[in-house]
Amino acid sequence: MTAIADVLGKIWTLPNTIAGLLIGFFALAFGARAEISNNAIVFSRVRFLHRAFTLGNVIFNPRETFSGHCPTYHSVAQYRRxxxxxxxxxxxxxxxxxAHTYQYQVLGPLFLPVYALTQILPSPTPFERAADIYAKTGTGWWPTGLTNRHRP
Ligand SMILES: [Zn+2]
Structure with missing residues (x-):
């Protein structure tokens, strides 16, 4: 992503980021900690969440620090079977x-409705699968297909 595309994307998804900051400032009052990391303002120790969540260029993390690992959606789907x-x-x-912050920078205010629509698809949904691929390989944060379910 070029620097100009990066800035334009951050402006495009600013409504999500502002909503995230409002929630984040609320969380700070309840013991959350803020840092800048991974293309986002990260709020850790957000105790009212059970899992990490991204809103624009804001990430909420229920854990003590923004570290550690999570199972891929693909492997969780396999495990359930x-x-x-x-x-x-x-x-x-x-x-x-x-990866989700970059996806938000492409879709801006459309991200949440589009993401919600993908929830009707079997897991892993395209955005989650792409985020897992990016986490594994450092590339491929944008979903490239809806039917390629067996991609790593
Ligand atoms: Zn995710």
Whole structure:
């Protein structure tokens, strides 16, 4: 992503980021910590969440620090089918959420409605699969297909 595209994307998704900052400032009053990391303002120790969540260039993290790993959506779907925990594959949580910030910069205010529509698809949905690919490889944060379910 070029510098100009990056700035334009951040402006385009600013409504999401502002909403995120409002929630983040609220969370600060309840013990959250803020830092700049992974293309976002990250609020960690957000205790009213059970999992990380991205809103524009804001990431909410329920954990103590913005580190650690999370299972890929693809491996969780496999695990649900077979019940064997050995199939679970983990990626860096921060890189996964960072991918969502780039996705937001492309779709801006359209991201949440489009993301919501993808929830009717089987897991992993395109945005989550792309975020896992980015977390694993450092590239491929944009979903490239709806039917390519067996991509890593
Ligand atoms: Zn995700």
């Amino acid at each position: 077979c019940g064997d925990a050995a199939v679970l594959e983990y990626v860096e949580l921060a890189r996964h959420e960072e």
